[in-house]
Amino acid sequence: MSALAQAAAELATARKDILRIATAGSVDDGKSTLIGRLLYDSKAVFEDQYAAIERASRGDHVDLSLLTDGLRAEREQGITIDVAYRYFSTPRRTFILADTPGHVQYTRNMVTGASTADLAIVLVDARKGMLEQSRRHAFLASLLRVPHLVVAVNKMDLVDWSEEVYEGIREEFAAFATKLEVPDLTVVPISALQGDNVVTRSANTPWYEGTSLLHHLEHVHVASDRNLVDTRFPVQYVIRPQTDEFRDYRGYAGRVGSGVLRPGDEVQVLPSGLTTTIAAIDGPDGPLDAAFAPMSVTVRLTDDLDVSRGDMICRPHNAPTVTQDLDAMVCWMADTPLVPRMRLAVKHTTRSVRAVVKDLQYRLDVNTLHRDTTADGLGLNDIGRVTLRTTQPLFVDDYHRNRVTGRFILIDEATNATVGAGMLTPS
């Protein structure tokens, strides 16, 4: 094998981790240009794609925003319909970017994109400063508890690289972020069009002491974002081979939600409350000495208990709350409004139950954060605090403590549509 082949093979199987990013902003903020720039400068753009946008570009420059140009249905209507996923990588990290449209269905799309994100990028036009929609995007990122927030102050070239403009926006955002309990905020002055501070530091911003945007994305520390303390293992599927070789094999397959599981650990199974020990953990390549999020594994227990899908394996002295009463912030995503006494299906971890809406405590104005306690329903893209009563107990934690056991979706049983997203709050 040639040295090149060897190097490439190592690259493809390298020990890189994945950073999941959500971007928010409208076309006017230069979001498509920024994403196009990241894809192009990290060489995720292929010759035929580049040739296609070169043909389609008007004016002197190749329009990088066309790289994220979407479906024909969208071009015809001049809007972006849906979350699009983009992929690029550098020698340090692989990036999965959820590109969410800024205008239409912004809450539904931004919430969807942010739900899996480690980091959110909010685009701000330097000429316009922090707008209502910038506040909204930052709020939604904090509601979904995206651990890292980056504000990209774009079009700095159009304000003559003014430190004053940048500082003004940075301070305003920092004050707002404190209210939102955003744990990590970074503000980068950029020009997506010209590439300043996107991949490399720009000579136009000598006053800026931070790193380029891509450098930040490559180095932001995400390992400690995971909860490695509270053991939560929702049982997803029971594996029973029933063959001669594996006659007595009974494995509980699932994805580790949080915490660390090890053979020999004393564990408790909910809802039965019975305790036993972990006999073995089987991973995709054989036995493991530890399992942690987001690994998909199969756990075998020492005792022959009755465990099935929807049950939860945890530690005896660190169990989630077992409850039928849920207090949650709900993002509503359907045309038919959410109203008290409505009946819905709930999917929480691997458990599906029914629920009734007991109360709508308030509707939140995502622009002003004002709580409207007189609201009688949640319309499409509204967010509010809701009380639900479920038919069966769920095993829950607050969303701010545990993103896995603190979240659920709401399903309309008549249409089977996903109509809401919920994040549990302390009652």
Added chain:
Amino acid sequence: MTTADHRLTQLQTLEAESIHVLREVAAESERPVLLFSGGKDSIVMLELARKAFAPARIPFPVMHVDTGLNFPEVLEFRDRRVAELGVELIVASVPDAIAAGTVRQEPNGSRNRIQTPVLLDAVERHGFTALFGGARRDEDKARAKERVFSFRDEFGQWDPKNQRPELWDLYNGRTHLGESIRVFPLSNWTELDIWGYIAQEEIAIPALYLAAERDVVDRAGMLYAVNEFITPKDGEQVERRSVRYRTVGDANLTAAVPSVAGTVAEVIAEIAVTRLTERGATRGDDKVSDAAMEDRKKEGYF
């Protein structure tokens, strides 16, 4: 396995995500089926299914929509792999449907579009409620907006404006009678991830994916290997060249690329420096228009 620092590599993360998706469908869907063509993506998907349910057998059948235009090496591979895993193989045959008069092939010999009614017919006959496909979001811009769980109506149609929101990893696979869900466990994998995984796991693939000396004709810059379905036309020169296939589609329309990569690692090296997307380089059927994939997907194509 890297457990000391509680970190996973990108391939381990993608593997865990795909296994979670496969198990979720097996747990919730009445009658799933996995689409297996013998192509590299479906080979990886089948390997992930094996791991997801080991040491038990894969708890659902696999289905091949057979256009009758197969590379013989790929068919052989399909049958061998299915036998090794002890899974049931269902073949939905396009030639049978042509013979029965239910579909007609296009004038250029493409059976790409007519796979769809044959697929939908098989789904209905077998009552499948969930279909695993090996599509990836990095393949095409219509795919970039596809959900992991993609809802299809009773005609198998995709409505990009009316997709179910997909939050966290809480998938909604509910369907009414006649409707189905297309599930894409490899959504977040890139072409390079697929090859990296094939190399890392030493997964067997059909020999077509590796470079060999083959007789080819050059048609508008695309190299087609002479086979049962491609015979040189008048004036076409047959050349002996070292080529490999990046995708394995219908044998009458899939072109090869010049290559000297005789091993998986060498293929990875070539791909890492290649600047043409997979579909653009080798699939005659995608060159028709910019929105070709979007149109086919709306009709129920995978």
